[in-house]
Amino acid sequence: xxxxxxxxxxxxxxxxxxxxxxxxxxxxxxxxxxxxxxxxxxxxxxxxxxxxxxxxxxxxxxxxxxxxxxxxxxxxxxxxxxxxxxxxxxxxxxxxxxxxxxxxxxxxxxxxxxxxxxxxxxxxxxxxxxxxxxxxxxxxxxxxxxxxxxxxxxxxxxxxxxxxxxxxxxxxxxxxxxxxxxxxxxxxxxxxxxxxxxxxxxxxxxxxxxxxxxxxxxxxxxxxxxxxxxxxxxxxxxxxxxxxxxxxxxxxxxxxxxxxxxxxxxxxxxx
Amino acid sequence: xxxxxxxxxxxxxxxxxxxxxxxxxxxxxxxxxxxxxxxxxxxxxxxxxxxxxxxxxxxxxxxxxxxxxxxxxxxxxxxxxxxxxxxxxxxxxxxxxxxxxxxxxxxxxxxxxxxxxxxxxxxxxxxxxxxxxxxxxxxxxxxxxxxxxxxxxxxxxxxxxxxxxxxxxxxxxxxxxxxxxxxxxxxxxxxxxxxxxxxxxxxxxxxxxxxxxxxxxxxxxxxxxxxxxxxxxxxxxxxxxxxxxxxxxxxxxxxxxxxxxxxxxxxxxxxxxxxxxxxxxxxxxxxxxxxxxxx
Ligand SMILES: Nc1nc2c(ncn2[C@@H]2O[C@H](COP(=O)(O)OP(=O)(O)OP(=O)(O)O)[C@@H](O)[C@H]2O)c(=O)[nH]1
Ligand SMILES: Nc1nc2c(ncn2[C@@H]2O[C@H](COP(=O)(O)OP(=O)(O)OP(=O)(O)O)[C@@H](O)[C@H]2O)c(=O)[nH]1
Ligand SMILES: [K+]
Ligand SMILES: [Mg+2]
Ligand SMILES: [Mg+2]
Numbered sequence: 001x002x003x004x005x006x007x008x009x010x011x012x013x014x015x016x017x018x019x020x021x022x023x024x025x026x027x028x029x030x031x032x033x034x035x036x037x038x039x040x041x042x043x044x045x046x047x048x049x050x051x052x053x054x055x056x057x058x059x060x061x062x063x064x065x066x067x068x069x070x071x072x073x074x075x076x077x078x079x080x081x082x083x084x085x086x087x088x089x090x091x092x093x094x095x096x097x098x099x100x101x102x103x104x105x106x107x108x109x110x111x112x113x114x115x116x117x118x119x120x121x122x123x124x125x126x127x128x129x130x131x132x133x134x135x136x137x138x139x140x141x142x143x144x145x146x147x148x149x150x151x152x153x154x155x156x157x158x159x160x161x162x163x164x165x166x167x168x169x170x171x172x173x174x175x176x177x178x179x180x181x182x183x184x185x186x187x188x189x190x191x192x193x194x195x196x197x198x199x200x201x202x203x204x205x206x207x208x209x210x211x212x213x214x215x216x217x218x219x220x221x222x223x224x225x226x227x228x229x230x231x232x233x234x235x236x237x238x239x240x241x242x243x244x245x246x247x248x249x250x251x252x253x254x255x256x257x258x259x260x261x262x263x264x265x266x267x268x269x270x271x
Numbered sequence: 272x273x274x275x276x277x278x279x280x281x282x283x284x285x286x287x288x289x290x291x292x293x294x295x296x297x298x299x300x301x302x303x304x305x306x307x308x309x310x311x312x313x314x315x316x317x318x319x320x321x322x323x324x325x326x327x328x329x330x331x332x333x334x335x336x337x338x339x340x341x342x343x344x345x346x347x348x349x350x351x352x353x354x355x356x357x358x359x360x361x362x363x364x365x366x367x368x369x370x371x372x373x374x375x376x377x378x379x380x381x382x383x384x385x386x387x388x389x390x391x392x393x394x395x396x397x398x399x400x401x402x403x404x405x406x407x408x409x410x411x412x413x414x415x416x417x418x419x420x421x422x423x424x425x426x427x428x429x430x431x432x433x434x435x436x437x438x439x440x441x442x443x444x445x446x447x448x449x450x451x452x453x454x455x456x457x458x459x460x461x462x463x464x465x466x467x468x469x470x471x472x473x474x475x476x477x478x479x480x481x482x483x484x485x486x487x488x489x490x491x492x493x494x495x496x497x498x499x500x501x502x503x504x505x506x507x508x509x510x511x512x513x514x515x516x517x518x519x520x521x522x523x524x525x526x527x528x529x530x531x532x533x534x535x536x537x538x539x540x541x542x543x544x545x546x547x548x549x550x551x552x553x554x555x556x557x558x559x560x561x562x563x564x565x566x
Pocket of ligand 4: 160
């Protein structure tokens with residue numbers, strides 16, 4: 001389709017492709033402007049596509065996931081994006097790397113969130129620290145940190161209740177969890193990760209901004225890429241906030257979490 | 272509030288238009304360009320936007336508008352009318368004509384089905400119905416427990432059969448409902464991708480087995496461009512009777528709402544306005560349209 005001469009229509013088609021991948025209007029316009037600059041000598045539309053891909057790949061921070069242990073991971077995000085499931089998958093990855101992992105069931109709000117995490121804990125074969133539904137999340141985390149120290153865990157992964165970034169009190173509660181980690185386990189490396197759902201549109205950008213303010217996360221887990229959604233909003237997030245994607249979720253199974261690869265990601269957008 | 276930023280953008284565009292006296296064709300085209308961007312930024316599907324913009328432009332560049340005394344006002348009116356008709360103009364109700372009203376809740380993973388099952392049960396029982404909740408999600412870890420807890424919170428019984436075939440569970444639940452004088456059955460199904468053929472077939476089989484009055488697609492209002500692909504596929508396979516939009520308590524721009532309604536023709540019947548089990552409201556399209564348009 002793109003194997004033809006370049007004209008205004010070609011750029012329009014590329015623009016539509018980016019928009020339909022949820023890249024968003026302003027990032028798309030920025031990319032297309034840049035492309036017009038960079039492609040003056042190019043005559044074949046196919047080549048144009050590779051230049052655009054390179055442009056996008058360049059927007060992603062070039063960082064590898066590197067953790068120093070012990071680490072406490074705080075997993076945050078809005079409702080239903082895939083936090084608890086991703087925690088199960090993460091626990092599996094790190095356990096398979098020989099790390100001792102403990103899970104903290106600090107979503108005490110959502111019905112059966114604790115049971116759900118426990119099932120994941122059993123699947124993976126790692127301990128889950130929990131209280132009753134309705135308990136104070138900070139005290140669950142506190143206990144998990146103590147257990148982590150006592151049992152010499154390498155990695156404590158803390159589940160949190162889904163919350164919309166617009167709910168001030170709930171965002172304050174999250175900040176408190178972050179502070180508890182720093183205060184109660186200063187020897188540990190505290191890493192927050194935000195989970196974003198690939199089916200989410202432009203709202204993911206504001207989610208990222210607000211959660212960044214609250215818990216200064218280091219990376220993104222982009223879930224549900226096994227559907228037809230492309231998750232293009234992470235391009236805008238990479239470009240505006242400079243935050244890397246660490247992992248992608250491509251299914252509901254235990255092995256369906258993979259390290260992010262910008263080339264594959266961009267290829268999928270243009271596929 | 273949801274839709275707020277779209278409202279803001281449209282208002283700015285309208286204000287600029289009003290500031291002009293006579294409108295040239297170029298003025299209208301420029302305004303339409305801006306409306307297009309505002310809608311895209313609000314996650315309205317780009318194909319829906321394209322259709323909408325060409326419809327509005329065609330009407331707006333027509334003679335009566337350009338030659339009228341208040342051309343800007345006319346253009347704004349056209350935009351408003353087209354957006355309102357996109358949302359549907361009248362409130363549409365759940366079909367309670369059968370002896371037992373069977374409602375299937377379907378949708379992508381995490382869209383809010385289980386929570387909505389509880390909310391809907393609660394709302395309908397307030398209206399004098401006697402709902403039964405049915406745990407037909409046998410896949411998601413602790414999905415059955417989740418629905419049981421939700422049922423307990425809203426004071427409704429939950430029909431469960433463990434990890435058995437969801438089609439059998441659904442059939443058995445209807446028999447149970449008949450025996451126990453329930454007049455509404457709300458079936459909570461597992462989240463699934465529209466491209467997952469096996470799981471989509473499962474829904475088709477449930478629907479054939481129980482012949483539901485309503486098959487409602489539960490859609491997360493934060494969904495982006497893909498919302499239409501999802502909705503079209505669910506609708507093709509299941510002949511949806513309506514939509515429920517969830518998580519409207521946030522600041523989503525609501526484009527998914529507009530798009531999904533446009534491509535399926537299905538009315539939005541309820542909206543989820545929070546995590547609590549009281550947070551479900553009947554959807555009033557005309558109110559939503561006027562809210563978006565800031566009227
Ligand atoms: N297809 C697909 N489904 C996923 C993926 N990750 C999670 N899910 C599903 O998404 C749904 C929600 O996942 P959860 O892990 O419960 O999400 P959460 O963010 O913990 O939800 P809350 O705690 O309610 O905010 C479940 O049905 C998961 O199985 C993924 O990568 N692909
Ligand atoms: N803020 C807000 N959260 C909601 C709303 N509706 C549901 N949720 C939350 O969204 C998350 C997912 O809800 P569920 O009811 O488990 O979604 P589901 O569609 O059953 O998920 P699966 O069964 O995994 O596909 C939970 O954290 C709910 O509390 C809503 O209207 N507003
Ligand atoms: K979602
Ligand atoms: Mg969870
Ligand atoms: Mg569910």
